[in-house]
Amino acid sequence: MDSEERPQLRRGDNPLYAVLLLAWMLFSVSLFALVLRGAWEDIRAEFQADAEADIELLRDRLRTNDALLSGFAAFLDVLGAPTQEQMVGYASRLLGEHPHIYMLEVVEKVPARARGDFERALAQRVGPGARIGSFSYQDGRRWQDVPEKAAYFPVSFLWPQTPESLPVHGLDLDSVPHLRDALRRAEVSQGAVSTRPFKLIEGPLAYVVMKRTDMERSALRVPAAEQRYALLVVKADSMVPGRRNARTAHVLRLLGEEGPEDPPLYAMLATQPASALERRLLPKFTLNVEDVSTSQPVRLTVTRQLRFLDIRSEPLLLAIGLAGATLAVLVLYLRRHRTAVARERERLERATHSALHDPLTGLPNRRLFYDRVGQASAHWRRTGEGFALFFVDLDRFKEVNDSHGHDVGDAVLGTVAARMRGSVRETDTVARIAGDEFVVLLPGVMEQAAAEPVAAKLLAAVAQPVELRDGLVLQLTASLGVSVCPEHGSEPEELIRHADAAMYGEKRAGRIGSDGASPGAEVRAAARAPRLRIVRKFVRGQGGAVTPGGRKKVSPGA
Structure with missing residues (x-):
């Protein structure tokens, strides 16, 4: 529960990238379609002109046949x-x-x-x-x-x-x-x-x-x-026409009363056939031309499959160049946009983390903790599952700052905070709400008796010696108060106030407890009275010891 809500900028990038890529694809497809359409129109015009020339040649021969037959019949009649x-x-x-x-x-x-x-x-x-x-x-x-x-x-x-x-x-x-x-x-x-x-x-x-x-x-x-x-x-x-485009196919049929008659007078395939890919991707032209003006009505069917070689190279290369240039510009823009988005995301993540976390320990701050307690309270109202809350205060921590300086105090707080976080579950929340005051949220813990082992574990973690630079080792104790929802309330302020009061009661009494009641033996054994103890300090280069106040006592031989 310590991880905050991540910004959704990464998810928001995907629709933009998809739209831009789709726009580029539509542009490229439209560009190539325009080039293909131009080639299509040119080839169709050429194709139609060739077919009409073929049918005109056929008309001449058919008319000639009629004229020759009429002349032959007239010859027989005249003689x-x-x-x-x-x-x-x-x-x-x-x-x-x-x-x-x-x-x-x-x-x-x-x-x-x-x-x-x-x-x-x-x-x-x-x-x-x-x-x-x-x-x-x-x-x-x-x-x-x-x-x-x-x-x-x-x-x-x-x-x-x-x-x-x-x-x-x-x-x-x-x-x-x-x-x-x-x-x-x-x-x-x-x-x-x-x-x-x-x-x-x-x-x-x-x-x-x-x-x-x-x-x-x-x-x-x-x-x-x-x-x-x-x-x-x-x-x-x-x-059969004397000249013919090698890429066209011709089929000539006589027309009877019921339509085209078989077998065809001739059926000529293209001598330069298209490939299977060209037949699948490119259009095919078909033109039916009829002549019924003579005694030999015919239908000429001319077909031509568009091929890649039919497309002029100049407009095709221009289309490829434009598509490649726009793709390069798009990739450059997307890279810059992605860099800007990543930079903005990092800034937002840092701002969000700073707003919801303690800058020294990295733990959730008061604002985020109150939100977590509010979520746990809402969950209790829906499901009836309660939770426990600890208020932890370090004993005599002011002496650490006064004796050793705030840098040492900050280092002690960072170490203690990490140990407290490591002694609870992943679903628990450890937060720092003041200088040496911490609060802990335990979801699913609905009785004080169940919270006492966790309290003892926390106090034991705090009581472990803290090794600092120059051989300085400090050992702290802490005071802890407990409140349980719904026994001691359900609102965040009410529960924290109750745990705070229980903690100060124990601090005054010199022991750990909650609501005036003595906890179990495990908690009492963790720290019987508030204290600060300097375990040892070794100063490199000279012998001596440090008094409890932190002043060094130099030996005679120094």
Whole structure:
């Protein structure tokens, strides 16, 4: 109970430091976010410009496909019944000028009654065995017979003619599922239509754009042919843009009635992919651009993952420098503030200690002792647990000051105070309230009989010889009075007054007691009468003794 309340400045520092650190973190995060946002906006603008350039290139090619198909259909309409040489010449020139077109084809609508005539004409032009048939693109072009039906839609012409493409003559488009739907739409439409993407026999991915012509005469001079279709076969890889950012990914899909169709015409990943950390920390841009102005509606999806290398070094270094500079200023300020706070805390602790403690002995003074007694009294009112109080006065202490000076008296008081404090419990309070007057608070001691052993211990501690400088040894005694709460009162002033009166009664009687009653034998044995005794004194350099008054008696030989 001797330790006073500590100042709370240390606890008060923590919120300030936390607020300043949080403010610096918010500043740094905002600064880096500003830099990242600037990089973000620059890259997004560049990214959007690249994506729009890619879709514009696609638009040109798609419009070109429509224009080429319309020109091919017009060629068939204008000539009516072009010869094989005319067809080959036109197709060769068109493909030479537009290499992204994979193949030109002509499909006839042949009624069932004219099937034989068409097959004979086809065999005469292509070779023996040519006939209307079908094959699956998934089983390696294994030809199958086409069941009888009202009309057939065989390929009557294609260019270029290669060993691989020549057998396609006579293929009935109506028997191929991914071509049948487009054929039905082209039959009732005035414009061009496209098929869904499919894999060619040669391997590459492609799609077909077809358009119905207006002339009813067959290109192979088959009078019974009812309709004719011009076809362009477009390979998917011809749609890949020539230039592309290595950090972007492109996916191009044809749009059907129900949305984007699979497989995509092409799906190109970034050749410089981002790391897992960049994907976790940095944003990703995605842009969908559509073009539905042609017969080949497409959607281009372009994505780009922002990377650390995309951030310009100048603003990033500036942000790092500002964050580091502000952190250095903050650390310097906090160190100075902490030093000032520590200095103020030490000053406050010294002031508080001086206000509540005796400067000579370091024991609690009257003010702090009264506060402790008040707390013990309040505790008794709440719990019924009483306490005892001693009033201790050193006997004939004035003679010490008069004989040996106040420095010796102060040293004696310091030693006696330390011995008294060491002879009681940690929860007890020993205080100095006047020159040679001490008071002791014993919480939990509710009877005088229980206090007497402690009193004897205190008196015995006081009675131990005090060794001082130059071989001076003094032995003191003390007088002690006891009061107990609630037997002798409950207020601090009342209890101290009672113990003081008991102590002076014992001092006058030459013995120790309380309220006129003689304590136990242990207390009487500690000090039977007030006295001051000089046990010994050795003076270095000369022999002799000291009288009780403190004067030195020099021997004859001195």
